Amino acid sequence: MKLNPDSHNGSEWVHVKILETKLKLRDDENYLSNNTVLNLSKYDHLEPLIRDQINIQVRERFPFSPKPNQIMASLLIDLGDCYSQTSSIEFAKTLYTIAREYHGAKAEMVEAKIKEMVRLRTKYDKIEPDPKGDKETNHVKVVGIPYTRLLGDNNLSEHEIIWQEIETDINKLLEYARSENKFFNEKKSKVSNRNNNEILYLIILLGIALMVFIVYKTKK
Numbered sequence: 001m002k003l004n005p006d007s008h009n010g011s012e013w014v015h016v017k018i019l020e021t022k023l024k025l026r027d028d029e030n031y032l033s034n035n036t037v038l039n040l041s042k043y044d045h046l047e048p049l050i051r052d053q054i055n056i057q058v059r060e061r062f063p064f065s066p067k068p069n070q071i072m073a074s075l076l077i078d079l080g081d082c083y084s085q086t087s088s089i090e091f092a093k094t095l096y097t098i099a100r101e102y103h104g105a106k107a108e109m110v111e112a113k114i115k116e117m118v119r120l121r122t123k124y125d126k127i128e129p130d131p132k133g134d135k136e137t138n139h140v141k142v143v144g145i146p147y148t149r150l151l152g153d154n155n156l157s158e159h160e161i162i163w164q165e166i167e168t169d170i171n172k173l174l175e176y177a178r179s180e181n182k183f184f185n186e187k188k189s190k191v192s193n194r195n196n197n198e199i200l201y202l203i204i205l206l207g208i209a210l211m212v213f214i215v216y217k218t219k220k
Contacts, residue, residue: 001013001016008053008056008057008060009052009053009056010049010053011052011053011054011056011057013053014038014053014054014056014057014075015057017037017038018037018057018061018071018075019170019173019174021037021071021074022071022170023170032070032071032074033106036074036077036078037071037074037075037078038054038074038075038078040078040081040082044082045081045082045084045085045086046085046086047082047086048086048087050082051079051082051083051086051087054075054078054079054082055079057075058072058075058076058079061075064166065103067102067103067104068103068104069103069104070103070104070105072099072103073099073100073103073104073105074099074105076095076096076098076099076103076105077095077096077099077105077109077110077113079095080092080093080094080095080096080099080113081113083095084113084117084120089117089120089121089124090117090121092113092117093114093117093118093121096110096113096114096117097110097114100114
């Protein structure tokens, strides 16, 4: 995040929250029973940018998160809460359903949310969305949810993930990040030293040229 805070449209804060949650789960395996990964406020749910940033990270993680996965379930619930408050009751209901059916969210965590979306869908069924509103707003009912492909074409039949070759240890991943940061700092330092040397050479050359000019003028 220090090297490129705008990476993935500024969404890397979600990844940090995921790592923090994994560390908390080491100390308390029931942490997500009373919290979510992101612990968003009601004002966060109203912000389309936050919704879009979570969406980016969910899409990125989807093909690397085999079910059941309580962190993915929590992210999907957070994302559903954002959609329900910003653009799409139907998308929210679908995300809650994926969290329950695919990623193993506890039924009591999402059943009430799903029922509320169904109630709101019925209540507002005759209202057409504003065509000038949010680009993702629509009036289409989502049915027959293809759970493994809804959020992106990340699970093609010929695509195989070799889980044994993927590093998932948090401490090692953080160490990689620190090592990479050290590499860029060293590279930056070398570039800085090179620039300083170039400036020094230029000053020396200008000094020599000035001395030659003075000698020339004096003899003339």
